[in-house]
Amino acid sequence: MRLLLRSFALGAPGLPRRGMQALPEQLASGLAAPVRLGTPVRTVRDARRGVEVLTDDGPLRARAAIVAVGAQHLADLTDLPVPETHGLTTWWFRAAGRPRTGPFLVLDASRPGGGPAGPVWNTSAISEAAPSYAPAGEVLVHATTLLGEPDGAATEREVLRDLARIYGTRTDRWQLLAHHVVPHALPAQPPGPVDRAPARAGARILVTGDHRTTASIQGALVAGTLAAREARALLG
Ligand SMILES: Cc1cc2nc3c(=O)[nH]c(=O)nc-3n(C[C@H](O)[C@H](O)[C@H](O)COP(=O)(O)OP(=O)(O)OC[C@H]3O[C@@H](n4cnc5c(N)ncnc54)[C@H](O)[C@@H]3O)c2cc1C
Incomplete structure (x- = not known):
């Protein structure tokens, strides 16, 4: 955890313009027979x-x-x-209006004793950081929930309600674009x-x-x- 905090404090998290696949493609581009x-x-x-x-x-x-x-x-x-591995789910929404968080990753730690108050652990208006991730004028929001009870069972409605709380805005007109379930997202630490x-x-x-x-x-x-x-x- 301290190592990750150190990385976030000393570096600037970023996203490749053409998506994460650009990273392995760049690594592979220098390889030959x-x-x-x-x-x-x-x-x-x-x-x-x-x-x-x-x-x-x-x-x-x-x-x-x-x-x-x-x-x-x-x-x-x-x-x-x-x-051991842990799973997560990522939700992708087309937002109606622009959440006022700017290009930042929002971590919810508002539960007394730590952790998020709802199913969403982190979220961002990702197109604010990487405009190429959405058509001009549109806002793409991501939200991460953990896989496994009770978070993994969260419905779209519950996730949207939680996002309304986190962003302090109405989300009833937000449109779900994709919902990715990644059972082995990360090795346990x-x-x-x-x-x-x-x-x-x-x-x-x-x-x-x-x-x-x-x-x-x-x-x-x-x-x-x-x-x-x-x-x-x-x-x-
Ligand atoms: C949704 C999600 C979001 C994430 N976000 C971040 C982030 O923001 N920042 C961050 O630092 N990390 C993030 N991670 C974690 C990061 O992606 C991993 O830590 C990293 O990719 C691990 O790299 P790796 O090379 O160890 O394994 P992998 O990336 O899993 O690579 C293993 C490769 O082995 C291949 N393979 C498997 N079996 C075989 C076989 N039999 N023969 C040949 N090839 C095989 C697979 O196809 C795969 O390409 C995220 C992960 C997920 C799932």
Whole structure:
């Protein structure tokens, strides 16, 4: 939590103009053959002096492998314990009128003792921060509720009522555009120190991802960097 607060305090949260997919596309744009993208892996296992990988395009041999799938897919490729994950739902509304919050993420912590007073944990008029996310003159509002009882059961009506309280405006003419349910949105982050080193699923199989560091894009980037360093050391 402190790490996230520090990041929000020292940096400026941002959104790519063309959506989050722009981020992996930018990372991938610098890659060339023999790198293969979009190739599902079926199995990865230790072999003599390296690893054997079975993909949908056929078998591969390599000197080492880094498994960087999300926590919920770890059991598909390794025998490691599956990290706990948490789910969330994201609601997208076309607002009638402009909420007066500006380009800020609104966190509701108004419940006595902490947490939100209603089902919405955070919300923003996202097109105020990223105008390309809505047609000119329109306002796109996002709201996040947690998956699981009781928040996950919140209805559109309850979410809109909560948004009316948070923004101090009527929301009865807001239009629901999309409702995304993401069961494994983030790995759980239990308290205590984190061993950020890549896990091992074999002599030459490293395991990394945000579940090894912190549940965030920056956590995934840190985890990837640590795994790359360890792979380099492994290969001498
Ligand atoms: C709705 C939502 C909002 C979020 N908002 C933020 C935010 O504002 N800021 C932030 O920092 N983080 C945010 N996150 C978290 C962030 O997206 C993750 O922490 C990050 O994407 C984790 O990166 P990763 O590389 O570890 O795993 P992933 O991004 O899950 O990448 C794993 C990849 O492995 C692939 N894969 C799985 N199985 C196989 C297989 N068998 N063969 C080949 N490939 C496979 C998957 O297709 C996927 O592309 C959000 C997450 C969600 C769901």
